[in-house]
Structures are given as C-alpha cells and as structure tokens.
C-alpha cells in the first residue's frame with residue numbers, strides 16, 4: 001500500500017497537529033550578544049569541566065536510574081529526603097511529566113498569565129486544556145480569580161516564582177493562601193531559587209499537593225546539560241518516576257551537576273557578579289525612557305510603552321545589531337510592548353545599552369530621564 005503524507009497527517013494526534021513548528025533559530029555566532037534565554041553568562045568551573053571529562057570515559061554504561069549520587073547530593077543541598085526528589089532532563093521535562101501523571105485528556109491546567117510558555121505547551125501536548133487567568137496589573141497573583149477558576153476538572157496549577165517573564169516574586173503567604181484554597185496539584189516553579197533565596201520547599205510535608213520545581217540551568221550555569229529536579233512528597237515522586245523515562249538524566253549531566261553542587265564558592269561568585277550588575281542596568285534602561293519592572297532574578301522585564309514603541313520593532317532593530325533579547329509583545333496576558341533581557345556580563349550589558357540608544361536615535365526618539 002502506498003500512503004501519501006496527507007494520510008499520515010490525519011494520523012497525527014490532533015493535540016499535536018495544531019501545535020506550531022519549531023525553528024532552529026539563528027545560527028551560532030560568537031559575536032552575538034545573547035540575552036534572550038535568561039542564561040548565566042559565565043561558563044562552568046574547571047571542577048565541573050573535569051568531572052564532565054571523567055564521566056565521558058564511562059559513557060558506554062547507562063546512567064543511574066534514579067539519578068544516583070546527584071539525587072543524594074540534591075537531598076543534602078535542599079534538606080529534603082532523597083525519596084522526595086526526582087531528577088529530570090531539565091525542569092521542562094518535569095513540567096510535561098507532571099501533566100502526564102495528573103492530567104487526562106480534556107482536563108484542565110490553570111495558568112496565571114503572563115507566565116512561562118512551556119506550561120501551556122506541555123498541557124496541549126498531553127491533550128489537556130490550559131485555562132488562563134490574568135495576573136494583577138503588577139503581575140502579582142489574583143488569588144480570588146484563581147480560586148474562582150478552579151473546577152473539578154482542574155488538576156494542576158503552575159506558578160513560576162519568581163515569574164518568567166515578569167521577574168517578580170509572589171510572597172510566601174500568598175502561596176500558602178492558594179495552597180489552602182485550591183483542590184488540585186500546585187506546582188511552584190523555583191527555577192531561579194538561588195538568585196532570590198526564597199522557597200516554599202519546606203512546605204511539601206504540610207501540603208501533599210505541592211511540587212517545587214528547581215533547575216541547575218540558571219544559577220549553576222548548566223543550561224546546556226539539561227538538569228532539573230522537583231521536591232515533593234515521596235509518594236508523589238514515586239508516581240512521577242513511574243511515568244518517567246528510565247534514564248532521563250545522562251551520565252555526564254549527573255557528574256557535572258554533582259561537581260557543581262560541591263563548588264558553591266564558584267557558583268555564589270557568579271550569582272553575585274550577575275546581581276551586582278542589576279541596579280545599574282535597571283537604572284540605565286530606565287534612563288532611556290523605558291519602564292523597568294523590579295526584578296527578583298537574573299533578568300529584567302521592560303515595558304516599551306512609555307516610548308510609544310511596539311516591542312517587536314525594538315527587538316528586531318536590536319537583532320540587526322546582533323543583540324538578542326526576548327520579545328514578549330502580544331504574548332498571552334500581555335499587550336504589544338514588552339521585552340525581557342537577561343543580565344549579562346558587564347560588556348554585554350554595555351552593548352545592550354548602546355544598542356538600545358542606537359535604536360532610539362534611529363527612530364528619532366529622544367532618550368529621557370523618566371519622572372520617578
């Protein structure tokens with residue numbers, strides 16, 4: 001039988017057919033100023049690189065099923081028990097796994113927006129229904145609106161804390177109020193924990209429906225290796241592991257993550273370098289006339305509206321100078337005038353400021369000091 005591609009397309013799960021295609025993105029370019037992915041701008045330490053080299057020589061063997069030594073080290077690092085920890089191929093992997101375990105096709109995942117796009121995408125991949133609820137004007141959580149949206153079909157609520165892209169933290173009391181009032185799994189995504197030092201991981205014993213997500217991508221500078229983990233009650237972790245792939249985290253990543261956790265002096269120094277740049281970058285972007293939101297993490301969320309400039313035009317004009325920030329104009333929950341930039345090295349931040357000033361000059365927009 002000869003089948004044509006139209007037939008094959010009809011066989012594709014409808015939940016997948018309607019998703020958009022991925023593109024490769026711009027070609028790798030060492031000259032580019034890349035501030036669009038919220039990465040740490042500094043490379044891993046020599047100790048981590050050594051650990052990677054050592055692990056590479058044993059790659060003929062599979063990695064440990066439950067994460068081996070890295071799971072134990074994360075238990076020590078977080079204060080949770082090893083059986084309360086699950087490792088994953090980046091925290092993106094866990095976002096999908098949680099939905100796989102708790103959400104059946106047609107059931108709902110509640111998303112206060114604007115927020116990290118992977119929650120909605122993973123929900124759609126699994127045939128779930130993303131239910132969007134607007135955050136308040138300062139991007140805090142509107143607890144009443146959240147509670148009002150919870151139905152018997154709501155299975156998971158995702159809260160990024162700090163939130164991406166808006167960079168703000170929601171207070172612990174607010175999260176506790178949500179936990180006390182909703183009847184579903186609550187995932188608090190603490191991907192940026194080391195940059196803000198605020199957590200509710202200590203509450204997993206009190207709230208069996210709480211899952212705290214973490215990542216070694218950002219503060220530990222291991223985005224390219226893909227290591228995420230979650231802290232939750234042991235039975236919840238057990239169910240997640242049942243559905244996970246047998247080897248979600250590779251051997252090199254396990255070795256690198258373990259070495260990075262032991263290299264706290266290097267990690268803390270990098271975090272301090274990034275945080276030290278923040279006030280000056282915030283101030284300088286504001287001085288150009290943009291509105292910069294307060295940030296509890298390693299990126300800034302910027303409103304281009306005060307300059308009457310749609311963010312897509314600005315982001316494109318920066319790209320023409322080989323400077324990359326993330327356009328959030330018209331993304332779910334947002335109007336057409338927002339972008340997000342990582343805090344880079346001092347040189348990268350200077351390049352961004354120069355690039356922004358060049359764009360404003362080319363559009364004949366006069367930089368101005370905003371009224372505070």
Ligand SMILES: Cc1ncc(COP(=O)(O)O)c(C=O)c1O
Pocket residue numbers: 037038089090091092093116160161162163164189191214215216217223226227228
């Ligand atoms: C809030 C949030 N959660 C999760 C992730 C994904 O992290 P990972 O690299 O661990 O998959 C990101 C990445 O930007 C993020 O901003």
